[in-house]
Amino acid sequence: xxxxxxxxxxxxxxxGELDTATRAKVEARLERSASWRAVLEEIRAAKRAVRDLPVxxxxxxAWEQLLARVALDEPVAAPPPPPPVFxxxxxxxxxxxxxxxxxxxxxxxAAAAVVVVAxxxxxxxxxxxxxxxxFSTEHQTRTSIAGDPVSALAGVEMLHGMGR
Amino acid sequence: MADxxxxxxxxxxxxGAFLFSVAYRLAGNADxxxxxxxxxxxRVRRGLERYxxxxxxxxxxxxxxxxxxxxxxxxxxxxxxxxxxxxxxxxPTTPGADEASQELSEEIQHALAEIPEDFRVPVVxxxxxxxxxEQIAVALRIPVGTVRSRIHRGRRMLRxxxxxxxxx
Numbered sequence: 619x620x621x622x623x624x625x626x627x628x629x630x631x632x633x634g635e636l637d638t639a640t641r642a643k644v645e646a647r648l649e650r651s652a653s654w655r656a657v658l659e660e661i662r663a664a665k666r667a668v669r670d671l672p673v674x675x676x677x678x679x680a681w682e683q684l685l686a687r688v689a690l691d692e693p694v695a696a697p698p699p700p701p702p703v704f705x706x707x708x709x710x711x712x713x714x715x716x717x718x719x720x721x722x723x724x725x726x727x728a729a730a731a732v733v734v735v736a737x738x739x740x741x742x743x744x745x746x747x748x749x750x751x752x753f754s755t756e757h758q759t760r761t762s763i764a765g766d767p768v769s770a771l772a773g774v775e776m777l778h779g780m781g782r
Numbered sequence: 783m784a785d786x787x788x789x790x791x792x793x794x795x796x797x798g799a800f801l802f803s804v805a806y807r808l809a810g811n812a813d814x815x816x817x818x819x820x821x822x823x824x825r826v827r828r829g830l831e832r833y834x835x836x837x838x839x840x841x842x843x844x845x846x847x848x849x850x851x852x853x854x855x856x857x858x859x860x861x862x863x864x865x866x867x868x869x870x871x872x873x874p875t876t877p878g879a880d881e882a883s884q885e886l887s888e889e890i891q892h893a894l895a896e897i898p899e900d901f902r903v904p905v906v907x908x909x910x911x912x913x914x915x916e917q918i919a920v921a922l923r924i925p926v927g928t929v930r931s932r933i934h935r936g937r938r939m940l941r942x943x944x945x946x947x948x949x950x
Binding site: 673 | 891
């Protein structure tokens with residue numbers, strides 16, 4: 619141990635922070651060394667000076683400031699959580715009774731959607747449904763009666779397309 | 783007091799002077815010491831539930847020391863907030879103290895304030911707050927050997943300063 623580090627032992631000696639063996643070594647050296655004894659006295663005097671400093675009272679106005687400061691830090695107690703309550707599953711009837719307006723809106727919306735889909739899918743009254751087979755039969759019959767061999771051979775759809 | 787744990791009010795009332803003394807020896811002036819005590823008591827209030835009955839003053843000393851060290855770190859980050867070296871920041875009057883002892887206390891306090899923080903804090907914790915080297919090591923997060931060395935050097939600096947001032 620360096621001389622400086624070994625001298626540190628003097629403060630630890632004064633403070634009672636040494637084990638028995640180290641304490642015995644320090645005491646042996648103190649007996650031999652006048653310089654160590656001088657340092658020991660310095661250390662004791664310094665410790666005494668600080669230790670004997672008076673205990674100080676808080677300034678008179680400190681309490682008011684302290685209470686004001688602590689009041690700012692007042693913890694807000696969180697409300698205790700409500701106890702768990704068992705509830706039976708709600709029926710559709712209960713749900714409708716609780717919020718009738720909301721349900722009426724939902725039903726109206728669904729009805730409107732059905733009407734729109736039906737209008738797009740179902741055929742309307744203005745739509746022409748050509749009865750091709752009946753028209754063809756009638757035409758063929760009429761042309762056969764007229765005795766026109768070319769018209770009798772041609773298909774109705776072809777004639778219809780050529781007229782466009 | 784319940785189960786050996788004091789209320790916040792009891793701590794403030796019964797140990798306020800102890801806290802203020804430690805804070806004053808660390809900070810070196812009454813205004814900062816008062817701020818340290820306020821912050822320390824706020825932390826005491828928050829942490830009182832976790833306090834395990836034992837050395838109450840040791841626990842309080844660690845709290846006020848941590849407040850002081852936090853404040854010193856904050857001021858290092860913001861040098862504009864550093865304390866002015868004001869010689870008029872004198873020791874608060876000690877009730878019952880005569881003029882001579884008051885003057886001696888001021889000289890010792892002045893010498894103490896001149897010691898660099900790294901050495902002053904362990905000395906104050908040891909000699910004012912009566913903490914063991916082990917407790918100081920834990921509080922300052924340094925090895926016990928470093929505590930021993932800093933206390934010794936701090937005392938030698940203090941002695942030298944007092945000798946220079948003619949107080950010793």
